[in-house]
Amino acid sequence: MCRRIASSLAGFTRRSAQELRAATVSADLVCVVSPRNSGWVLESIARSLVHDLPGEGLVHFGVAEIPSARAVYYTHYSLWMDALRTNSHPPGAKSIVFFTHPGHRARRWPAVVIALNRATRVFSMSSVHARLLRRAGVRPSRLRVEIPGVDDRMFSPHERTGHGAVLVSSAYYARKAGEKWVEVARSLPHRHFVVVGRGWGSSPLGNAIRSLTNVELLDGVDYSRYPAIYAGCDVFLSTSTLEGGPMPLLEAMMSNVFPVASATGFGPDVVDHGRTGLLFKVRARPHEIVPLVEEAFESTFRVRSGVEHLTPARYASAVWSEIEDRQGRAADGC
DSSP: OOOOOOGGGTTOOOOOHHHHHHTTOOEEEEEEEOGGGTTSHHHHHHHHHHHHOSSOEEEEESSTTOOOEEEEEESSHHHHHHHHHHTOSOTTOEEEEEEOSOOSOGGGHHHHHHHHHTSSEEEESOHHHHHHHHHHTOOGGGEEEOOOOOOTTTSOOOOOOSSOEEEEEOOOOGGGOHHHHHHHHHHOTTSOEEEEETTSTTSTTHHHHHTOTTEEEEETOOGGGHHHHHTTEEEEEEOOSSOSOOHHHHHHHHTTOEEEEESOTTHHHHOOBTTTBEEEOTTOOHHHHHHHHHHHTTOOOOGGGGTTTOOHHHHHHHHHHHHHOTTOOOOTTO
């Protein structure tokens, strides 16, 4: 889910952590981002949240010297675990932990569950993973399913022509199961495929992708160009075996691109199968996905209608409600 920050976010101006400390002013919310995620999707979500928050917010990198605040939003559960380990969570502050998808091996899960049960609230990106967390032992009272929004002005809708491209929008990771969409593209030589996201050209699939004349590889294209690229597409395809989102699914649907996606992450939450998109099992084989892609071209339904409520402002309002909740308690043991 690594994505470049939208150019529309580049102009955001917020006081730095250093300025706030110097002024001895507490923020309403501090969004903690790993330095490794600088410039990618988790920083983008954090900056969007700070921008739309009704109160004062800032982005802080790493868990060292987190400024005092009413609440801290950790963009990954590992950051929350680091803050507990180093005792760096601000005293008295609420903790909101963003959970995308499981990333630890089974032997680490007991420690993850203990940490999440010490948070004020865990914002799961999907119902699928909220159920996983409950089964693992996270208390239901800690969990809340909230989907980060995408800019509905940046990703504006277009009319599908029936002759647009098939869009693959993702960075390369093994869990993206790229070999499946490559095989789908090979099976549909009459369809044009557009691939945006970093790492595909240098991946183990790079040679196979370049050998397909119906695939246009836009490796590492600037995020500001995504809306224009989406506008030339009719169908969005995601073959991932594990997702938190994916966020490009929301971007595509907001652009009125019809999705064909594996049933992982928030896919089942946002796609009304057969109406606003088509879902397939994570283990589906390419020959099972091919007819779904062809079926998608026949739809004339306005799929944006299923996601246009999922805006950044709505997500910021959900976070703000946790900050304002007088019944909510601060993080345990900090």
